[in-house]
Amino acid sequence: MNEPRKPLIRKRYLIVLALVLLLNVIKLPYYYSQPGIAQELNDMITVEGTNGVEEGAFMLTTVEMARATPLYYVWSLLSSYRHILPEEQVRGTDETDSDYHERQRLLMSNSQENAKIAAYEQAGAEVTYEYRGVLVTNLIEGMPASKELRTGDLITEVNGTPTHTAEELLELLEGYSKDDVVTLTVTRNEEPRSVELAFEPFPEEYEVEEGRVGLGILSPVTDRDVTFSPGVTINETDIGGPSAGLMYSLEIYNQLVDEDITHGYRIAGTGTINDEGIVGPIGGASQKVVAADKAGAKYFFAPDANGQNETNYEEAKHAAEDIGTDMQVIPVQTIEDALRFLEELPDNKEA
CATH class of the missing domain: 3.30.230 (Ribosomal Protein S5; domain 2)
Structure with a gap:
């Protein structure tokens, strides 16, 4: 009398298994x-x-x-x-x-x-250094840099001033106000180019102090050859x-x-x-x-x-x-x- 229940139980098991698999495949934001x-x-x-x-x-x-x-x-x-x-x-x-x-x-x-x-x-x-510039690793979507720069770009100058380290880059970009413009010399695919960028306020989610502006370059990295002995x-x-x-x-x-x-x-x-x-x-x-x-x-x-x-x-x-x-x-x-x-x-x- 219980035989007809086995296909039903098997079907329910397969439905549950499929549901679990589906819930583990769907990607959330x-x-x-x-x-x-x-x-x-x-x-x-x-x-x-x-x-x-x-x-x-x-x-x-x-x-x-x-x-x-x-x-x-x-x-x-x-x-x-x-x-x-x-x-x-x-x-x-x-x-x-x-x-x-x-x-x-x-x-x-x-x-x-x-x-x-x-x-x-x-x-x-012993440590010796040979600097090449500053690598772009991350950009804030919607800010000026995201419209002109790409991950992997190498920034070598700011308004004609050579930029050797990430710290130097950040220092050279301080003190600007909204709508100021800066010229970056950038190497991409071994070809140098000049890029003009304006400054804008940061998005609210970055919780930057009121009035501070920037280009939207996050986590720049110093690119250099370093020799250790x-x-x-x-x-x-x-x-x-x-x-x-x-x-x-x-x-x-x-x-x-x-x-x-x-x-x-x-x-x-x-x-x-x-x-x-x-x-x-x-x-x-x-x-x-x-x-x-x-x-x-x-x-x-x-x-x-x-x-x-x-x-x-x-x-x-x-x-x-x-x-x-x-x-x-x-x-x-x-x-x-x-x-x-x-x-x-x-x-x-x-x-």
Whole structure:
């Protein structure tokens, strides 16, 4: 008598399965993120002439990110460490997947270079520079630069003044008012061209102070050839963006000096770094704390940038308290802050 029910049950099962698959295929105008991994850097980085032996480990931390589907959206509601971000906070309106990944690659490449420079300068090792200009990596849709520039353009002059670094570019673009015009010399596909751009107020979502204007160039990157002695190599990785800069720098420094500054501890962290060793804020600090705790880190370095309403350090410290970890969160503003903390660490007797 029950035999006729089997096809019905099978049909319902197939409908539910198809619905689940559909909900995991539909793309929403959001990105989903969750704690990623804490990856040891010793095997990723090699400084020539050193054995790179460490009793402990320096680890970068990551956030996993993907296009949100209805399933991801619901899943994010089940944990405070899974986040949903509007698409416009992650990528430009007209930015393709290829553009986005290229921007992340450029930011990572620049971060690695800055990390090398900061470490070598701290260790007193030799660094030489040859500057080419400033690379465009991201543009604000609707602002003047988005109408004339492209990702990968190389800015070499501002009103005839040579522009060697991203910092110089930002300084040269300060002090203008609405409807002022500036002339940029730009190289695209190895051909130089002049571009005239006006200044406009930033869109409201960027929360720029009232009255400030700009061209709409985000995250410019210094393009240069840098030579290091001894040589240093960072293996290719699928990890993008600039947030591993501090941890790269600490691993490189550790291989340049004679002593092992890990003192036998597993040390994780996050933070951008510039070539002067200043540590900058990142996204996903709380999620990276979760990743570091799962990897058994004893200490976690977090940016404590001046002028922020809520620093990454405060976010990371709150997350550490929330998940009940014994891992200690350390605030840093420069690589020197991190090195001073490490200098005072006693050797780990359990290593």
